[in-house]
Amino acid sequence: MSTRKRTATRYTVRTFEPDDRSVFLSLYESVFGHERNADWFRWKFSENPYVDHVPILVASEGGDPVGFRSFFAQEMRIGGVVRTAFQPCDTMVHPDHRGRGLFGRMNERAIERYTDGEPSFFFNFPNENSKPGNLAYGWREIGTVPAYYRPQNPISVLEDRIKAGPRRDVTDAQSSDDGPATTVTDTLEDAIATSQRAGDRLLVDSDSEFELEYYETPPADTLAAIYRRSIPEAIHSNRTAAFYRWRFDNPIHSYAAYVARRNGEPVAALVISTEDDHVRIVDALPRTVESESEPLNRLLASALDDCADRSYVEAFGKTLPAPLRFRFYPDTRLPLSALIKPTSRTLLARNLGDEIDLESSSIASWTFSRLDLDTT
Template identity: 50%
Template structure:
């Protein structure tokens, strides 16, 4: 029993996951988040995770009923020339009837105590504002902000879904209908000549063939990735096989090849009317920038009937930067509530691994996030 639990007995008990907890956790997830992820999702995310030998979940119970959860998404992370295990806190939830009772802190403290002398080397995550305060209280440090990049095909769809700021509402109400408001947004996205010129560049590459895969070619993806700078999940075949087996999403891979050799790839996943660019390899983008440019153009063309595209990450390649807008800057920041995420990190034990890092030292894509 943890020291924390012994010193502060409460009606709600804090303990580790047990084999019979899964059904209750799934029901709690549905209550808190409004979506029942199902048994396949739980098995994939926590029970079949290849990087830990246990289910990394802490629960709070009252009268044998689970009322809170602090879970962790384990990844093998590449930090410089070494690999380390990182834990990404995720799916943190407390039943509405049991909030403001300190359960988040108690679950957090048991996790910190448990992992203090075990393999994981650090925590990193992108918490919402409520969890962010709790994380900072328990030693997490702010690393920086990671933007979301957007490319709009149909501004109406994004306006309907994401108009949030006061400035946005003023603009929308100033027009008689949403279509006219969307036209104003579209006007804001007029590219300067230099950007338009880049878009029209002929990036056809001699002998390069673009292939589409409905089933992720995991070994080929791993073969493209080279040892690269930036803290990120280690792109091994095992990583891709497990990570792209998420039962909640379908993934399509576009790969540039020459003479049968894989040169670069983009992995996409569609959610409603949005196309997410969740992975671009190689991560040393400059080595294959022309190939990545061709792949991005292919994806945009093939999904031209979708309303918008998104890409996520600190170091996105120029082919994305030249065609997408970050939600942290004008013009997009005027119209939509930013989905940029604040990256927090905390070392486990005495070694300093990530707490003193800067955003430039990370190389995350959406595939490094637990929610994709």
């Protein structure tokens, strides 16, 4: 237990109460800049199937909430064992109450509440603001998981960068629907998209034995059946049909799936989520992606063809059999590391009791897709 000095004795830390929800949602919008509603809160916390309570600690002053330490409950598979884990998320303190030790006090209360019971451990990918606080209260750094990006439409990205610059009058004139620059831009975009498609087709065997299917709603039972074909030993979310149905019920995202069949049997799948200007590859099955690299590459080529009009495609962790082959570049290495601020995540873990020791694990002992993150 930490012996750090508490600098704000007038605050208390308590468990979440139903009346706290409206304050939580309001503070979330203020801190993170995204609006979330009651349906999202119910999905993520109240109706999460892996916990029997709302796993949120509240820092309050005179009974009024001023900070929250939240947890996203998940069922994790560790070899042949399944255990409940909590992923800390959505941690926030009102600006008027920061710098007074509330993050640490909420951490202490969470450790006290959940040690020697369920969950078995914490794991998360904290940002630079919360990472030191986690390390100070017993979390251990495991390793780095890269994000991968494939540029789809560099012309649009360039236009967005120009519009954000100071010469707005010039940009507006150049982007006029009736101007010649628009014709040039459209021509370049079409040429790039055509080149991308042609390159992708050269990477797959069009005469292969696989039948490809597209689903506007991911088929939970089919995805679970593919997952069971080859379950990795590495630590990951346990992908049952019930898990998929709940996970894809997230009200702030929409998901679609591509499935490959061999002789009528589903053998591989990709799940994607379409954002404003880009596409995320959310999950890839089987999770031992190398075991079915050919159908996964076929599915990837099909998905990339369908989203050729998006600016870029993003993947995370162990999702693609050969990322560089399809021009997915990690943000931890050149060229992207020199051009953009890396968004790779550092995995931290903390044991809760003696049942399982994950603090001494290596990053190779884990396998992630975006589906393992609370934000997707």
